[in-house]
Amino acid sequence: MTTWRAATVASTARLTSTARSIVLDVPGWQGNLAGQHLDLRLTAEDGYQAVRSYSIASVGPGQLVELGVDKVVDGEVSPYLVDEVRAGDQLEIRGPLGGWFVWRPADVGPVQLVAGGSGIVPLAAMIRARRTSSSVAPFRLLYSARTPDDVLFAPELDNAGDVEITFAYTRRAPDGFARKPKRLDRTDLAELTLPPADDLTVFVCGPTGFVEAVADGLVSLGHDPARVKTERFGGA
Numbered sequence: 001m002t003t004w005r006a007a008t009v010a011s012t013a014r015l016t017s018t019a020r021s022i023v024l025d026v027p028g029w030q031g032n033l034a035g036q037h038l039d040l041r042l043t044a045e046d047g048y049q050a051v052r053s054y055s056i057a058s059v060g061p062g063q064l065v066e067l068g069v070d071k072v073v074d075g076e077v078s079p080y081l082v083d084e085v086r087a088g089d090q091l092e093i094r095g096p097l098g099g100w101f102v103w104r105p106a107d108v109g110p111v112q113l114v115a116g117g118s119g120i121v122p123l124a125a126m127i128r129a130r131r132t133s134s135s136v137a138p139f140r141l142l143y144s145a146r147t148p149d150d151v152l153f154a155p156e157l158d159n160a161g162d163v164e165i166t167f168a169y170t171r172r173a174p175d176g177f178a179r180k181p182k183r184l185d186r187t188d189l190a191e192l193t194l195p196p197a198d199d200l201t202v203f204v205c206g207p208t209g210f211v212e213a214v215a216d217g218l219v220s221l222g223h224d225p226a227r228v229k230t231e232r233f234g235g236a
């Protein structure tokens with residue numbers, strides 16, 4: 001088990017009306033793989049502590065570590081991170097953690113990414129890792145968000161080069177958008193994701209219910225369950 005270490009908030013930036021990028025300065029950080037997460041611990045003045053996991057959006061060397069946090073309105077930790085944390089604040093982190101839900105530049109097979117809401121964070125790290133390593137592994141992303149205003153890392157995704165990106169919306173779509181707002185179903189998955197292939201890897205990330213529905217749908221379409229890697233963020 002890795003130990004807790006100090007992190008200082010280096011900068012923050014709005015990603016959407018409910019989500020914020022938080023860049024931490026972590027002395028001694030030795031880098032992370034795309035898809036890994038860390039544990040973050042907050043300690044109140046009375047000693048009360050809360051620990052939550054957050055995926056790491058950044059990849060590569062250096063001691064700056066970026067998170068992307070979306071606010072769960074009645075949550076204990078995420079409203080503080082999205083609305084209150086400031087540059088200079090001290091936090092504690094532990095990580096990087098996780099060795100299964102990761103993409104390595106040495107992996108040359110095709111990759112299908114499926115994100116729900118803030119589940120885009122580790123998948124954005126994979127897109128970043130692909131770009132910085134000049135990998136040519138075929139990448140496709142299906143990103144389900146509530147509305148176009150709820151898309152995290154939108155400018156970056158708009159400039160993701162040859163990564164094929166499809167957006168889907170659950171509450172409001174742009175004017176003239178072909179698909180009406182709804183949750184992804186099996187038909188959507190069949191139409192909007194890569195078909196099963198021997199060396200295809202799928203990464204699915206988001207709220208628990210989203211991940212389970214998407215993973216079940218993909219397996220029913222013939223994907224090998226062992227190649228459908230999932231990360232559940234919690235919630236319904």
Ligand SMILES: Cc1cc2nc3c(=O)[nH]c(=O)nc-3n(C[C@H](O)[C@H](O)[C@H](O)COP(=O)(O)OP(=O)(O)OC[C@H]3O[C@@H](n4cnc5c(N)ncnc54)[C@H](O)[C@@H]3O)c2cc1C
Nearest residue numbers: 052053054055068069070075076077078118121233234235
């Ligand atoms: C491996 C891992 C990586 C994660 N990475 C990210 C990330 O990159 N960005 C991010 O924003 N979150 C991420 N999460 C979710 C995060 O850990 C917290 O669960 C989330 O921020 C809510 O914490 P909270 O203290 O605000 O809410 P809590 O006080 O823990 O929960 C309040 C209420 O919200 C519900 N709830 C908890 N989590 C969620 C959720 N994710 N969606 C909807 N409802 C929820 C609870 O069931 C409860 O009813 C990740 C979780 C895991 C396990």
